[in-house]
Amino acid sequence: MVLGSALSLQFGSAVAALLFPRAGALGVVALRLLFSAVLLLALFRPRLRGHTRADWLAVAGLGVALGTMNTLFYQAIERIPLGAAVTLELLGPLVLSVVASRRLVSLAWAALAGGGVYLLSAGDFGRLDTGGVAYALAAGAMWTAYILFNARTGARFPKVDGLALAMGVAALVSAPLGVVSAGPALLDPVTLGLGAAVAVLSSGVPYTLEMFALRRLPAATFAVLMSLMPAAATTAGFLVLGQSMGPVQLLAVALVVAASMGAVRASRG
Template identity: 60%
Template sequence: MTSGEHARHGRGAAVTLVVAGLTCQEVGASIAVILFPTTGAIGMVALRLVFSALVLVLLTRPRLRGHAAGSWATVIAFGVVLALMNALFYLSLERIPLGAAVTIEVLGPLVLSVFAGRRAASWLWAILAAIGVALLGQGSFGHLDPLGVALAAATGATWAGYILLSARTGRRFPGLDGLAIALAIGAIAILPFGIATSGAVLVRPEVLALGAAVALLSSTIPYALELVALRRLPSSTFAVLMSLAPAIATIAGLLLLGQTFTWVAVLAVGLVVAASIGAVRTARRAGGDAPAPPTASP
C-alpha cells in the first residue's frame, strides 16, 4: 500500500469513527427517552452527567491547584452551561421527536459558523436553515409541541455558548482537565434537581445501569472515537461530518422509538444539514474557525 493509499484508508477509517460516534450519541438519547417515564428528563440528565464525570475524572485525574481565578470562573461557567444544555435538550425530547429536536438545536452551532464566516454568503446558509426549520412545523413529524420547539431552540443557544466556553477552557487547562472539571461541576449543579424530581428511583440498580449506559453511549464512547478521528481528519472535515447529526437522529428516532416522519421532514432535515455544511465551509474559506458540535453535546 502506497503512502497515498494509506492516507486515504486512514481518512476513511476516521470518517467511519465519526459516524459511529454520532450513532452512539443518538442511540444513547433514544435510551434516555425510553427511561423518561421512570426517571424523568432531569433525573436522566443527572445520571448521565454524574457517570460521565466519574469516568472522565478517573481517567484524567485533573489537577485542581495552581489555576487563576479567571480560569475557575471560565470552567464553572462551562460546567453550568453544560448542565443547562443537557437539561433543555432532554426536556425538549419529552415533547418532540428526536430528529426534530436535533435539527432545531443544530441551529446554535450553525449560527456560530455563520458569524465566523463573516461573508454575505454565510447568511444564505442561515436562510436555507430557516426554511428547513419552517418545514418541520408543517406536520412533517406530526404536531410539534411549541414548548418542545422552544426548548430545542434554547438548547441550540446554549450549545453555541458551550462551544465558545469549551475553547476558552481548553486554553486555560491542559489536556482534558478542563472538560473533566466542567463535567463534575455540571453534575453537582444538576444532581439536586434530579433528586428532587425523581427521588429514590435514581438509585435503583437497573436505573443506575441504564444511566451508565446512556453516559457511555452519549459521551464517553463518542468522545473516544472522535478524539481518534481528529488525529486523521482536518477540523473542518470533522465539522462537516458532525453536521450529519440531524439525519442520524431522525433515523434513530424511527428505528428505536418508532417516531415516524413524512417526506417533508426528509427535505427539512436535508436543508438544515446542507446549510450546516455550507456554513462550515464558508467559515473555513473566510479564514475563521469552523466550530463543530462538541463531543459532550446533547
C-alpha cells in the same frame, strides 16, 4: 470515528428517552451527567492544582453551559421526536457559524436552514409541542455557549482535563433538579444501570472517538461531519423509539444539515 461518535451520542439519547417513564427527563439527565463525570474524571484524572482563577472560571462556564444544554435538550426530547429536537438544536451552532463568517454567502445558508425549519412546521411536525420546540431552540443557544467555553477551556487545559472538570460542574448543576424531580426513583438498580449505559453511549464513547478523530482530521472537516447529527438522531429515533418521519420532514432535516455544513465551511474561509 466522527460518524461513530454521532451515532453513539444519539443512540444514547434515544435510550435516555426510554428511561423517562422511570425517572423523568430531569432525573435521567442528572444520572447521565453524574456517571459521565465519574467516568471522565476516572479516565483522565485531571490535575486540580496550579490553575488560575481565569482557568476555573472557564471550567465553570463550560460546566454550566454543558449542564444547562443537556437539561434543556432532555426536556425537548421528552416532548418532541429526537430527530426534530436535534435539527432545531443545530440552529444554535449554525447561527454562530453564520455570524463568525461575516460573508454574504452565509446568508444563503441561513436562508436554506430557514427553509428546512419551515418544512418542519408545515408538515406533520407542525403539531410539535410548543414547549418542546422552545426547549430545543434554547438547547441550541446553550450549544453555542458550550462551543465558545470549550474553545476557551481547551486553550487553558491539556488534553481533555478541562472537559472532565467541567463535566463535574455540569453534574453538580443538574443533580439538585434530578433529585427533586425523581427522588428515590434514581436509586432503582435498573434505572442506575441504564443511566450508566446512557453515560457511556452519550459521553464515554463519543468523547473518546472525537479525541482520536481530531488527531487525524482537520478541525474544519470535523465540524462539517458533526453537522450530520440530525441524520444520526433521526436514525436513532426511528430504530429505538419508533419515531418515523415522512419525506417532507426528511427533506427538512437534509436542508438544515446542508445549511450547517455550508455555514461551517464559509466560516472556515
